[in-house]
Each structure stands twice: as C-alpha cells, then as structure tokens.
Amino acid sequence: MDWPIAEVARMSGVTARTLRHYDEVGLLPPARIGAGGHRYYEERQLLRLQQILVLRALGVGLPEIGRILAEQVDEVGALRGHHRRLLAERDRLDALADAVSRTIAELERSRKDGNPMTINRPENLFEGIQPAQYQESLRDFPEHAEEVGRTVAAMTPQDIEAGQRERTTQMILLADLMAAGHPADAAPVQAQIDAQYQAMTGLRPVSAEEYRAVGRSCVDNSAWRAAYEAIAPGLAAYQRDAIEVYATTRLS
Numbered sequence: 001m002d003w004p005i006a007e008v009a010r011m012s013g014v015t016a017r018t019l020r021h022y023d024e025v026g027l028l029p030p031a032r033i034g035a036g037g038h039r040y041y042e043e044r045q046l047l048r049l050q051q052i053l054v055l056r057a058l059g060v061g062l063p064e065i066g067r068i069l070a071e072q073v074d075e076v077g078a079l080r081g082h083h084r085r086l087l088a089e090r091d092r093l094d095a096l097a098d099a100v101s102r103t104i105a106e107l108e109r110s111r112k113d114g115n116p117m118t119i120n121r122p123e124n125l126f127e128g129i130q131p132a133q134y135q136e137s138l139r140d141f142p143e144h145a146e147e148v149g150r151t152v153a154a155m156t157p158q159d160i161e162a163g164q165r166e167r168t169t170q171m172i173l174l175a176d177l178m179a180a181g182h183p184a185d186a187a188p189v190q191a192q193i194d195a196q197y198q199a200m201t202g203l204r205p206v207s208a209e210e211y212r213a214v215g216r217s218c219v220d221n222s223a224w225r226a227a228y229e230a231i232a233p234g235l236a237a238y239q240r241d242a243i244e245v246y247a248t249t250r251l252s
Contacts, residue, residue: 002031002040012049019049027052027066047075054082057222097230104172104231170196174239175232184241185249193239193246208251215243 009016022028023039028048030039041049048069055065072078170192177189200206200214218224218239228236 002042003046004034005030005039005041008041008046008049011046012053014049014053022049022052025062025066027062027069051075051078051082054086058082058085166199171228171231171235171239174242175235178232178235178238184238185245189242190246190250193242194250197246197250208247211243211251212247215240215247218243 003011005016005019008014009019019028019039023030028045031042031045032040034040051069052065055068056062060068068078174189174192177186177192182189197206197211200211206214218228218236225236228239
C-alpha cells in the first residue's frame with residue numbers, strides 16, 4: 001500500500017513543500033513517482049519520516065539527521081535511542097514548566113503584597129534550563145551563537161544566573177501583556193521587544209531581517225517554542241508577531 005504526498009502531509013502535519021524538500025536533499029525519497037510527477041510513499045518511508053520528525057523535535061539539524069539515518073543499521077535500536085531522548089526532553093520540559101510556574105506564583109504574590117520578589121532558592125529558577133542547550137538553540141544564527149559563547153565564557157556563574165533570570169522575567173512580562181489583551185503592536189509590548197533587541201545588539205549588530213528570523217524561530221525552533229509555551233500557550237507566536245512589528249516599524 002502507498003499514499004500520495006497530499007495524504008502523507010495530512011497524516012504527518014508536514015507540508016507537501018517540506019516533503020518535497022526532504023526528497024531534494026536526499027532525506028526522504030518517495031517510494032515511487034507516478035503520472036504527472038506525483039510522489040507516493042510506502043510504510044518504510046512513513047517510518048523514516050517519523051524518525052526525521054522526532055529528530056527535528058529534538059533540535060537536530062537536517063545535515064546531522066542525514067548522517068544519523070545513513071549510519072543506522074537497526075531501526076528498532078535507533079527508535080529506542082530516540083525514545084530515550086524524548087523521555088529525557090520530556091523530563092527537562094516538565095522541570096522547566098515547574099520552574100516557570102513557581103516564578104509566576106512568586107511574582108503574583110509579590111505584586112499582591114506590594115513587596116519586592118524574594119527568591120529563597122535562586123537555583124530553582126533554572127531547573128530545565130542549561131546554558132549549553134540555550135547556545136545549541138542558536139544553531140540557526142551561528143554568528144550570534146559564537147558571540148554568546150564568548151560572552152558566556154567570560155561570565156561568572158552569578159552573571160549567567162542573572163541573565164537567565166532576566167530572560168525568564170521578560171518572557172513572563174510579555175505573557176502578562178498577552179493575557180491582558182494587548183495586541184502585538186501595542187506600545188507596552190513594543191517596549192518589551194525593544195528591551196530584548198537592545199540586549200541582543202549589546203553583543204553584536206542585528207539587522208531587521210535577522211531579528212525577523214529570530215522572531216520566526218520562537219515558533220519554528222522546537223526548544224524556543226517549548227520554553228515560551230511552558231509559560232503561556234500562544235506566547236511563542238505572540239513574541240514572533242511582536243518582533244515582526246518591531247522590525248518593520250523600528251528597524252526597516
């Protein structure tokens with residue numbers, strides 16, 4: 001039995017354009033090409049697509065996926081390895097969600113009481129967040145990742161924690177604005193985006209198009225999307241849209 005590309009796209013949630021791209025780069029050739037150039041996929045191709053999508057969800061780039069698939073011999077063994085990595089990522093995201101939940105509760109309590117937020121155990125803020133994973137998530141921006149790496153290497157552990165705390169706080173503040181119903185182009189939202197942009201350009205110049213790409217990565221990059229969605233559903237797309245507005249109105 002085989003399935004046309006449109007049906008595979010429907011089942012997997014991957015666009016037909018992406019499936020064609022996977023074919024063009026040699027990752028997923030179809031089982032056969034029918035009349036009119038229509039691609040058809042059999043069970044073996046569906047299993048391979050599953051592995052590709054699992055590895056993509058784990059943040060692996062297409063060239064590395066190609067190498068992994070080319071070297072693997074035992075499909076069951078490979079899937080067991082992917083499964084272990086998915087379980088580890090699930091545990092990390094659970095820890096991240098718990099850490100963010102605690103931070104939200106502390107911020108809400110401090111606002112209600114009118115007192116500054118007190119962090120009794122600062123290390124709890126960073127469960128599920130590892131600097132190496134943050135830098136890995138910048139793989140689509142090699143120049144910025146290189147600069148971040150140099151900066152982090154010169155920082156003390158306290159400075160790194162302060163930076164992570166600031167990023168978490170920025171995400172929570174943006175989530176508050178989203179929950180309050182502010183559109184992406186609202187002044188307070190754009191003020192938050194400007195603060196983020198100024199932090200980035202403190203490391204190196206960032207063009208309008210690169211900042212747009214950063215915004216798109218909030219949704220397209222699985223690690224970034226998971227971090228945003230752990231704070232509030234829809235926050236990744238909200239951040240992307242707000243960056244698009246900022247890049248168009250302030251940087252273009």
